[in-house]
Amino acid sequence: MRSSRIRLIEIIVAVAVTIISVASLFVAVFQGVVMQRQLEASVLPIPTIAHGNYDSEEQVHRLSYYIGNRGLGPVDIRWLHFIHEGVTYPGPIPYFVSLVEGYDDDPEGREEAFQQIFEDNQVLTNPVAPQLLAPDDEAGFIHFTRPAEGTPDRAYWERLNAARWESEVQVCYCSVFDQCWIGRFPQNQRDRVRSCELNR
Missing domain, CATH: 2.60.40 (Immunoglobulin-like)
Structure with a gap:
């Protein structure tokens, strides 16, 4: 029972880490796009x-x-x-x-x-x-x-x-x-x- 509970916690933590990683990647890509557009606008x-x-x-x-x-x-x-x-x-x-x-x-x-x-x-x-x-x-x-x-x-x-x-x-x-x-x-x-x- 205790082993199953630990495994469930590990799965939850892994899913949370994955979600955070994907969100961080999305934010990084979005920031890159915004910065590129700002740079393009600065030399329009x-x-x-x-x-x-x-x-x-x-x-x-x-x-x-x-x-x-x-x-x-x-x-x-x-x-x-x-x-x-x-x-x-x-x-x-x-x-x-x-x-x-x-x-x-x-x-x-x-x-x-x-x-x-x-x-x-x-x-x-x-x-x-x-x-x-x-x-x-x-x-x-x-x-x-x-x-x-x-x-x-x-x-x-x-x-x-x-x-x-x-x-x-x-x-x-x-x-x-x-x-x-x-x-x-x-x-x-x-x-x-x-x-x-x-x-x-």
Whole structure:
């Protein structure tokens, strides 16, 4: 009888130890998940897209586009697309080229005209992606001073100036933990994705 009672106590103790061990494991795993999420949130990148048509410092009409990072951690820009009138352009330059008029059946002629416009007006352009931006950092990827009135280049500048309000910009970017999103501007929306394709 005494032996049975001791065995029962041993079983109860063993079950209690098992329950405590499982509970401790659950707490440890849960704490690990919470800490990981806190760490991810502490380096969350938040890219921004801004554009304007006036340089207040130099007091000249200058069309500019900027990409920035208002997040807590660095943002890894993988690609940037422009969407205008239902057409997606893989990067700023194809989008800018598309706004050159009069070459619907001559893509090469349109490309040459675009290059001539940018050369004649000393338009400054910089690559957008791939690019790594630190928190509170900002990079301009086009600076185009308004040409003289009545010139073909001025007409192109005006089209580009008007189109920036009618276009959507999509940016695929990742955090230092390789978490990736697609951001949409000017909607300021973002959707989580598995990865970004550099050559998309």
